[in-house]
Amino acid sequence: MSIVKDIPSAKKPFKRAYVGIFLWFTGRAIQAAAKVDKEVKKEFDNLPDDFTFSLGCLPNGPSMVIGKRNGAVKYLGGNPGQHKVHVRLAIKSVDAAFLILSFQESTALATTRNRLITDGEVPYALAVIRILDIVEVYLLPKIIAGLAVKRYPKQWSAGRKLGGRIGIYTRTILGI
Amino acid sequence: MLLPDYYEFCCRVKIVAGHDALEKIPELLTERGAKRPLIITDKGVASAGLIDIVSAALKDRLFADLIADNVPPDSDLRVVNQLAKLYQENDCDAIIAVGGGSVMDTAKGVNIVVSENAADLMAFSGVGALKRPLKPLIAVPTTAGTGSEVTQVAVIKDHEKHLKMAFGSYFLLPDISVLDSRMTMTMPPLITAMTGMDALSHAVEAYYCLQKNPLSDAHSLAAVRMIYHYLPIVAENPSDRNARLSMAVGACLAGIAFSNSMVGLVHNLGHATGSVCGVPHGICMAIMLPYGLEYNMHKREEAIAGLLLPMTGEAVYRETPPAQRADKVVSLIRQLNADLNTITGGRHARFFQEVKDREGKPLVPREVLPEIARAALSDGASIYNPEDTDYEDNLMVLEAAWEGIPLDRNKIKRG
Amino acid sequence: MNPVPVFAFTCPVKTNSGNKALEHLPVELAGLNACRPLIITSAKAVGRKAIRTLQNAFGDSGMTLGLFDGVTKTADLGLIEHLKNICLGKKYDAIIALGGYDIVDAAKVLNLAVSLKMADAHKLSPQTPVLRHLSPLVVVPTAAASGLETSKFAHFSRRIYSSEYLAPNLVVIDPRLTRAADGKTIAATGLAALGRAVESHISADANPFRDAYSFAAIRFVKENLPAAVNKPADRKASLAILNAASMSGCAASEANSARLHKLGQVFYDMQHIPTGVIMGMCLPHVLGDYLQEGVNDLAALLLPLVGDDEFSRTPAAKRADAALAVLGRFLADLYGALGKDLPRNLREAGVPGYIMEDILDVLGKDNEGPYLRTVVERIAG
Missing domain, CATH: 3.40.50.1970 (Rossmann fold)
Structure with missing residues (x-):
């Protein structure tokens, strides 16, 4: 017997599933936010017509793809391979993705901790990060979102927060 | 000293520094098994006589027909491909880049082409496309400011297709950076002042930005100490060779710090002002630096106060009550700009209103500030700034920097 | 600088x-x-x-x-x-x-x-x-x-x-x-990091690039080793100590003076005593000698050891002595906290007498041999 053993790497089905579900949820929430929130809508309006971006984890983990199609923002599923992607956000491992998507680490923090690789034109990537920040504020209770974004937008009106939140949650769940 | 929950740090560049550091190049080439280096530079560097100094130092490693001085001020894919051909046809085995940012970028581009036998440079653009060491690259900076001798990025422009290709990889770090006082000795006071402030802005921003870590901090502190002390000295006495070498070392330390910790608001608004109005980068950095500190003060007061001791030494530190140390740092940097303004006979601008072109025409009319504020939203440095910035924030800071008045900190939005 | x-x-x-x-x-x-x-x-x-x-x-x-x-x-x-x-x-x-x-x-x-x-x-x-x-x-x-x-x-x-x-x-x-099973393991790692970083930081050929690594290493050991030793389960403290160890190696790669390193290494090679244990014993002696010789800049240790405030309060002429005093107290606290687990001399470390001859022989071949042997005699106990 050789003194060197070969060990295939294990699987991480639980974390993969969690990350997969959250990516799906976030994807649909972005689609919803583009209809409900003026600022998100404006960010998308400034992007090119066929603009597409993906958020996923390396080396072969789950992903989600969002794109503008005929003027509407759509969640395009979990396979970036089929699309021409303008901005690719890649988290370095499924564990790092778990940290981010279980809100132990914010998008900004993950970027500064070198966990997130950003590929694509910088102005587009920044727009995507701004969109993600706004969506996080809608999806999360203030105490968590306050950690997830640099500056929690306290100047938002109560109506924008509550109305937006209800609208985005409803649309996310119904997929409209 | 703060240990972040997670950080990465890397600077694999071998630094060789001294008054006669260039004379080490033949030995350094031998250590890497290289015999025929291609020298890449630009006309300005060559006409300042700097290539003659490098040539003399290279001795039998110099091949007169392997000096290319046609790098344009803006990196150009055509030149990259032409120089790569020159390298390959002459069986070169190393590159020596002598110059500033554009020369370094061009040399890195050439290195990708010759190491990877790349027919299409585009295939290697983006982050992480390079996966193995390239040919030996020796960087000889001729300004003490950009830090590009220790950065892992390069930007090459394809002027025919109007494309800007960005490359990022640890394999793009030069193998060796040679810091020699003779390379900056002839820099005039105005250029010395603005490049020096560029270096100071790297060191200071690296110390308060979000990606700071213990190693970037240690580099920042050393850089701030050297640059703050020696910059007025070299601006006043351009031929002080110890001060020149200290500036080269300080700028390099600052380059290492910021390429690991990144930069924030100062660079964010500075880049935007540069691209909208064509103001030289160093001027933008000098003007913006106090404002970057003020804008982020409520989040980073302790870090900013930590810059006081390296800047002023013990006496001033002791005399300044702890609660005023961060403010003192800001006022000292304003004072440094004012001193440089005096030394350069008023040519080193302290605020945007003062920036003029050769004909004396203002370069930054007040009406363009909104355009700059918008352009800044597309610049990546905002990610690493401690406090968030939007259009209104940018405009508020730009207005103050235009007039030359301190930022009204009550107006800064907080979360 | x-x-x-x-x-x-x-x-x-x-x-x-x-x-x-x-x-x-x-x-x-x-x-x-x-x-x-x-x-x-x-x-x-x-x-x-x-x-x-x-x-x-x-x-x-x-x-x-x-x-x-x-x-x-x-x-x-x-x-x-x-x-x-x-x-x-x-x-x-x-x-x-x-x-x-x-x-x-x-x-x-x-x-x-x-x-x-x-x-x-x-x-x-x-x-x-x-x-x-x-x-x-x-x-x-x-x-x-x-x-x-x-x-x-x-x-x-x-x-x-x-x-x-x-x-x-x-x-x-x-x-x-990086969490250690016990205090003595992390103490040895921390002392090895300290010894290497200190020796690099004060050496006559120090330069600002290397100093960045030694500065951060010294500061981390000083700030975190007591916590790491008293609570080996403390995540952050042990992480900081291993950071310091890593930085100290980067600095030591390029440093010329390495008396502490040589002493630590010979006892590791011959007796498998963790390097830091011996370095800790030798540190006061070796630094005291460096101070006497006057070639090395011991005053440079004060800033990383005590921080801005105390450094600024100490007059320049007293910094070297102050740094040695701080290190002395730091070591005394460490020995106090670990008691018998961290030997203070070779006798407590259980180095048998018969092996001492061999160790002195090996050291004798070094160009600083005669000096290194005097240190060994001083830590014999």
């Missing part, structure tokens, strides 16, 4: 430190063009749990790992030859050394043999020329570290290999692996 005429510094090591650092390894290796790493470790030294933690970090990567977990203190070129053949045969394309001391030394020498594709690894020697980058080498330190893991040196089979290409490409410091 006036630079000396011509100086050079290089640190080829990238640092990844902190939460989930191990999980970045698949991406880091891919960036180095590697997809089939071989883990070199010692199950006895690092424990099965540490090996499992490292393996699990590759979960979901699809990579297959090789594992050799039998490095011993007596590893020789015969083992390297054997492993080299396996590496070349099974096409491993990177080496991950899990642990410290001999494990990393063996991994460095193995990397040399594999990268140079030596026909016979027995022919390796410190004179073997190394003129190019070797295959990717990653070091994943555990609590017991000598500090030399990140250096360009490999102490292997009584010989010292030295080349900047021997240093690892990457050190991954993960808090799940």
